[in-house]
Amino acid sequence: MKEKNNKTHTQHRAKTKNLIIIGVLGLLIVVAFMISMNTGFIKLTPLEVIRTLFGLGTEKQHLILFEFRLPRIIIAVLVGMGLAVSGCVLQGISRNALADPGILGINAGAGLAVMLFISFFPSTAATPVFLLPVLAFFGAGVTAVIIYSLAYKRHEGISPMRLLLTGVAVAAGISSAMIVLTLRLSPENYQFVATWLAGSIWGSNWKFVLSLLPWILVLIPFVFSKARVLNVLNLGDLTATGLGASIEKERRILLAAAVGLAGASVSVSGGIGFVGLIGPHLARQLVGSRHQFLIPAAALTGGLLVLVADTLGRWILQPSEIPAGIVVAVIGAPYFLYLLSRLKD
Amino acid sequence: MLNNKKRNGIMSSFLVLSLSLAGCSDSGENVTQTKDNEKKPATEELSTERILTDAMGHEVTIPANPKHIIASYLEDNLVALGITPAAQWSINDGAGLQDYLQVYLKDVPTIPSELPFEVVASFTPDLIIMSSAQEVEGSKYDQYAKIAPTYVVEVENNSDWREKLLSVGEIFEKTDEAKQVLEVYEKKATESKKIIQDSIGSESAAAIWLVNNNFYIVSENVSSGAVLYGDLGLSTPSVVKEISSTATGNWSAISLERLAELDADHIFLINSDKGNGAEMLKDPVWQNIPAVKNGHIYEYGAETSWLYSGVIANTQIIDGVVESLTK
Structure with missing residues (x-):
């Protein structure tokens, strides 16, 4: 009896600690948000930013904050969240620390769909923006189905390792298809696609926010509601089946959710890699691997990561801008190598 | 000279469309423009605010006597018509310029070729001219248009510089000057x-x-x-x-x-x-x-x-x- 009490007590303590960490992450996003609002070619003092936020700024300040900086900041946070949660789910269902929508070829699939669209309907100026997430989801979905069916074996189901290897192979194939396609593009379209592929979110506006928001608002809570299932899947297929989870079905549903999140995010942000990998990893180090905490923590870490990357990218080489994807990659690549080196041991 | 016949046809139909001028319009959309105009000295010159339809079909209110113009990569045309832009095209942080135009654009500050919103806004332009639809891709047009009236010259970037010059001339009510410049050129060429x-x-x-x-x-x-x-x-x-x-x-x-x-x-x-x-x-x-x-x-x-x-x-x-x- 006493022992049990103790156990719930430590559990309770861990829970409080995790909630505090999640709260701190949320606070950091707010801080990054304020800094990002202050960062840009046109200098605004923090006071001016606050005045403008409350509707007291000049017309120009209003324009800069509400039309140029704010949508971009929101997009950065949403994309970060989407990719990180997607990565979190993929790592959960594949039980592989290296799974990530980028590595699995889902980003590439979404990118290919968007690129095909751009090359066949060149004047995207007239393209309804909300179509892009749908297209990207379609591309990501097709890729996921291909990977899944290639990795599936009738009696063994999906082995996590095979899922990952197939993903890497398919991603390589799609990337080369994209390169072939870029060769056929006109220089102007190529420029657009190149910036898009580099993961620049500089063209973002409220329309992009509106086209991405529903996906994030529906899918992240959905994934969160499946936190228990993810915990069980983490124990391995045999244990999970023993505990009564219908593994393949749950895995498929979660995979679809992960694909949706990644596809929608990639459609507005372009190729921002590594967030889906690093976000969940950092979060796991902070709050452990129980998905009830891991998912919100990963979402916040991912959002913070992309927001900071985009802010840095706007600040380093003013007035030119470094695409957020490249900044994330610069931070992400060393971390990825570090992960790999630890895995070897 | 007779290449791009089809395009010429399309372009001239745009020009015809553009000719449907209007005087002053007081619709809600033009609030910012009218404000801009108020800042200008009261010396009323001949030209007034006009509405032109650009290549993408936007109705663009061209302010009377625009003073701060951003027309990245169209500077050749502006200079030919005697207009100095507020900023000029550049790449690599201002290291790459249209060198051949520098005699005319010596004191004009540079703007990165990708035209970041805030940099454009920092020049407080009263007119933005985009050479092609590609520059406003992904609904960037709406955001540029919030900075200043934005006119897109062509849908596809074609190579007919004569049409481009005439279109730019049209925007500034300098069609006659543009034609004259062309005449001088053709004479020189012959x-x-x-x-x-x-x-x-x-x-x-x-x-x-x-x-x-x-x-x-x-x-x-x-x-x-x-x-x-x-x-x-x-x-x-x-x-x-x-x-x-x-x-x-x-x-x-x-x-x-x-x-x-x-x-x-x-x-x-x-x-x-x-x-x-x-x-x-x-x-x-x-x-x-x-x-x-x-x-x-x-x-x-x-x-x-x-x-x-x-x-x-x-x-x-x-x-x-x-x-x-x-x-």
């Missing part, structure tokens, strides 16, 4: 054509661009090719004709082996590799091209106007060609 024919007869020529150790050759009907073969009537070498028929851009990559077959009597070489030693020019294959062997090669730096298109660029090209071929 005269130069005669001078060249007197000097070299019907010999052929090609323009080759060397950059990063790669050769590119200009197509027959675009960019400086349109000047050489169209305006100046130089004969087109068969290699150029062949390449032009499949070319996608203005300049097409050409291998050294293919260059060896180049049957041009004269070569205009635009050398962007000057600082880097230009190893390719020491290659025996290059050395054995007939025009090179005969010394009929004329070298120009990357700062010349050969890589650009526009009335000023082309006039400078013509001056260069005449000088080179009448030595």
Whole structure:
């Protein structure tokens, strides 16, 4: 009896600690948000930013904050969240620390769909923006189905390792298809696609926010509601089946959710890699691997990561801008190598 | 000169559309414009605010006497019409400029070619002109339009600089000036054509661009090719004709082996590799091209106007060609 009490007590303590960490992450996003609002070619003092936020700024300040900086900041946070949660789910269902929508070829699939669209309907100026997430989801979905069916074996189901290897192979194939396609593009379209592929979110506006928001608002809570299932899947297929989870079905549903999140995010942000990998990893180090905490923590870490990357990218080489994807990659690549080196041991 | 007939048709229908001028409009959308106008001195000049329809179908309110204009990569046209823009196109943090225009744009600050919103806004322009729809891709148009009225000149970036000049002239109510500039150009071209024919007869020529150790050759009907073969009537070498028929851009990559077959009597070489030693020019294959062997090669730096298109660029090209071929 006493022992049990103790156990719930430590559990309770861990829970409080995790909630505090999640709260701190949320606070950091707010801080990054304020800094990002202050960062840009046109200098605004923090006071001016606050005045403008409350509707007291000049017309120009209003324009800069509400039309140029704010949508971009929101997009950065949403994309970060989407990719990180997607990565979190993929790592959960594949039980592989290296799974990530980028590595699995889902980003590439979404990118290919968007690129095909751009090359066949060149004047995207007239393209309804909300179509892009749908297209990207379609591309990501097709890729996921291909990977899944290639990795599936009738009696063994999906082995996590095979899922990952197939993903890497398919991603390589799609990337080369994209390169072939870029060769056929006109220089102007190529420029657009190149910036898009580099993961620049500089063209973002409220329309992009509106086209991405529903996906994030529906899918992240959905994934969160499946936190228990993810915990069980983490124990391995045999244990999970023993505990009564219908593994393949749950895995498929979660995979679809992960694909949706990644596809929608990639459609507005372009190729921002590594967030889906690093976000969940950092979060796991902070709050452990129980998905009830891991998912919100990963979402916040991912959002913070992309927001900071985009802010840095706007600040380093003013007035030119470094695409957020490249900044994330610069931070992400060393971390990825570090992960790999630890895995070897 | 008669290329792009279809496009001309489309463009002229746009022009007709654009002609449907309106005086002052007081619809809600124009609030910012009217405000901008208030800032201006009260000296009422002849022109008034007009509404034009741009190539993408936007109704654009062109302010009366715009003062701060951003028209990135259209500077040639502005300068030709006597207009100084508020900022000029640049790449690599202002390191890359349209060098040939710097006589006219010496004191004009630079703006990155990708036109970041905030940088554009920092110039408080009262009119933004975009050369093609690609620059406002992904619904960026709406955001630029919030900074200032934004006029898109073309849907696809085509190579007809004459149409571009006329469109820009139309925006500033300078159609007559634009036509005049064109007349002067055509006259100069005709005269130069005669001078060249007197000097070299019907010999052929090609323009080759060397950059990063790669050769590119200009197509027959675009960019400086349109000047050489169209305006100046130089004969087109068969290699150029062949390449032009499949070319996608203005300049097409050409291998050294293919260059060896180049049957041009004269070569205009635009050398962007000057600082880097230009190893390719020491290659025996290059050395054995007939025009090179005969010394009929004329070298120009990357700062010349050969890589650009526009009335000023082309006039400078013509001056260069005449000088080179009448030595």
